[in-house]
Amino acid sequence: MSYQVLARKWRPRSFAEMAGQEHVLRALVNGLDSGRLHHAYLFTGTRGVGKTTLARILAKCLNCEEGISSQPCGQCSACREISEGRFVDLIEVDAASRTKVEDTRDLLDNVQYAPTRGRYKVYLIDEIHMLSGHSFNALLKTLEEPPPHVKFLLATTDPQKIPVTILSRCLQFNLKRLPAVLIAEHLQHVLDQEGLSYEQPALATVAQAADGSMRDALSLLDQAIAFGSGEVREQETRSMLGSIGRDFLFDLLDCLAAEDGEAMLKVVGEMGAQAPDYSEALAELLTLLHTLALAQTIPSSVTEDVPQRERLLALAERLAPEDVQLFYQIALIGRRDLPLAPDPRIGFEMVLLRMLAFRPQSAAPSAPRVKASPQAQAPEPSRSPEKQAKAPMPAATPPPADAQQPVSAREAPAPVSQPVAQPAAAASADGAAWFDTIDTLALKGPARALAMQCEWVGYSGGKLRLRLDPNHQHLRNPALEQRLAKALGEHYGEDLQLEIEMRAPEGAIPAQLAEERAANRRQAAVETINQDPNVAAMRDTFGAEVINGSIEPID
Template identity: 60%
Template sequence: MSYIALARRYRPRRFSEVLGQPSVVRALSNALDADQLHPALLLTGTRGVGKTTLARIIAKALNCETGVSSTPCGTCSACTAIDEGRFVDLLEIDAASRTKVDDTRAMLDNVQYAPVQGRYKIYLIDEVHMLSGHSFNALLKTLEEPPEHVKFVLATTDPQKLPITVLSRCLQLHLRALPEATIRELLDHVLGAEGRDAEAGAVALLAEAADGSMRDALSLLDQALAHAGSEGLAEASVADMMGLTGQHGLVHCLEAIADGDGQKLQSELRELAELAVDHGALLDDLATLLQAAAFQQAFAQDDADSARGRDAALIAKCLSSEDLHVFYDMAVHARRDLSWAPSARIGFEMAVLRMWCFRRDTAASDSAPPAGSASTPSTAAGGQGSTAGASLNDEAVARSAAFDAAADVSVDANTDKPSSTGARASTPTEAARAWHARVEAAAIDGYARELARNCVVETEDEGTLQLAMARSMDHLLTEERRLKLREAFGKAVQIRCVDAVADWTPVEMLRSAREQAVEDAATAIEQSPVFRLLADRLGASLQREDIQLLH
């Protein structure tokens, strides 16, 4: 005898064996026991959750020789024939291969004839959303008023594609994706019935990979048993079969980031590259792992049987809540931008490097010594790290020192403008206003205009225009943009980068003008009669930070 797949061998034969669909089973059982089953049923849900199985159980319940009930005997000739797929009054139609209206008409021509073997003739139309529009139109009248001896059971994974005229004629029952715990229970039962041993972690991996589909879980179990041969199912063997070996590398990468161990991180990235893993899928796994770790921290979940749960618990202890949330965003954005990366490997490794740099900078800022105290760069970094990690911290400390030196110019906290107590006036000088007007009137656009807006005039003569720009904005400075400014102003343009400019830049004046416009708009709203009435009667208040200009 040829081998029968586990998904077929362990298909439920009665309603009591159906797992994970209690509401659907209850509705069908009550209708059958009262002999009030709707003539047209629509079963919806993702793949492998029991749509076809329920349809066959319904056929047995309607045609069992003991009578119509929710508990068919399973031993009579009708029940046996349905289980073996040879019951002539159960017509299973694959709509994906019979989409034409002629096929539907040929099927409906036989509806009027009485059943041959059973009490009812059952039409099971699988993937019904694949029918053409004309086929649906041909089906409508019969679906609404079928003969008394006919029942229609429609099954689909995509009910949104069905016409509303079909949905209104059917009793729709939605089958849910199965939870991992339910899938694990069935896999344990099947393994016991097959006399095979398995580690709890291996079963958890199979249940997780099934993604809510019982058929997928049993198909994966079939593959795992073939992969293991005569041996028991080991977690490492199942992970290798499913290509999940890279997930352990993800855990090691996150541990290296948490420990500040640059050498370990480089070694793990090299090993992942040598494994030739799918780096796009690896980014998905990374985001999933970080989400599970965040849940572990927030709710202290206990999922010791799950490989993902154990890994998540380990990561939750290594990283702070803030790091987990930021790393998750980095992984999701890297997955979104993966198509723009030179290769999937580069996109994945850059995401991990962003996490590394963020974590190292955070550690350096958290452990930075108070002002005036003596400290080495390695102490400020907060960890032993590698030589490469130490050099990154040295650069971070140097950048921080440069920023502190530039911060000698005091800034007003409310307007982001220099205050009158700083090194420059609290309002723009006439020279700054003249430069602003000159930039806005110039025939330049794009980044060249942004470059000019972030500069102030130092000196100017007949042939040369000397500008100054804050060092923090030097990424705008390119030779091409400087030449565009030269063409616009008709003289050589020289730009010097300084720690802090001595006057207001055009971009600061534009920002100040927009802030003043928002303030004026808020004042106008608060003084309007309608708002005053709302404030007096309802206690309304205006959230100024929510006001946005439309131009």
């Protein structure tokens, strides 16, 4: 008997044989068993997750001679012919190869005729999104008034491209990518049934490489069987897939944990002897780091059947969670930039060396602030560079104080009972000093808002004169002015009278100065960040970007 490929031989013939997709199966089974049938079903999902397989089983359910149910007999001629792909009333169309409107019209012209043998005429249209606009229109007409003896089973990898008018007339089922664990289980089942020997980790490797597709997994398994002359061994499966052994990856991470660069490069040398695919190696390293991060956060996620469980847990213990995050980020970007490296191995080595170089010192504080001083300094490793690059919190240096600025109470705080600033000195105060004075007053709310809008005029003979723009007349009221006068009196150490003249200010008022200062401080913070060597290093190494407007000076 000729060899039949596994994907074909082990194609599920009933819902019970399907691996995964329980959510879809439950809905279909309930519908079939309670006689609630729809005239059009749409199965969506990536390649190899079972869309057409499911549709064929459904066709059997609808046409089994034993009656409509979720468990077709599998013995009657209808069931057998559908399984063998030669049932006359199951019309399978691959829309990818048939998009012309005439073809679809031909197809749909026959819709009106009753089925030849079966209960229903079933149209299975795969890759439905590939139909042309005209073909969709022809299909829509049929879907609007479907003959009772017709069922449409549509499948697509790209439902976004299907017109809403079609979508709204279909019962839609979204098939998920299959988890690697489930694929590995199924592969094991198949191999057990086939009586072939295998090494457990090889199945996990194949399942991982299949990337959620059972069909891909089974054809990879076919290759692995051929490669290993009837046996599935890990070493051979790995070299077939061009993937390196997990042991190497564990060794590399052990070296990183021990900060042993020499040993690390030795491991890379041993790896090199296998001529691995370095991009694939980085992908596997990323997967391992992800598993490690999971193990650190949710230890119960490392179940008994996880390969090399002991080593994984030991490593999860040795590495700090932030190191794992950092390594992941470095590997991710390293993989992206690998094609730019003069040689893949050099690129791979640099990624590892970078992990070593950027590994945070254990003595470093857990969240170092970016240094405010813009002087050049050697880049220091930091614990969470990506975070800082997104939301830098520099301790920005405020703009230098005005040298001619008179001494204000802010710089020389003293008990309020003693005069702290001579009225004579204050009398010649400029706008900046007046602003500083306001800052030292215990003023809040509307009283402070009033002061901020007033320009300093002078202070003599117990009278403090201010100027207010007539546009701000609404800020004035006797109670507020009394509060302001009292606060100023306490500041200058004598009772004073407040006089506010209503005239447009001649110079800058405190409110404007406050705005200017804030803008200057922001600008200084931006410059500090832009000149900071740590930030520059993150930019170069991780492709980090400083998000505009995210820099806020802090005191």
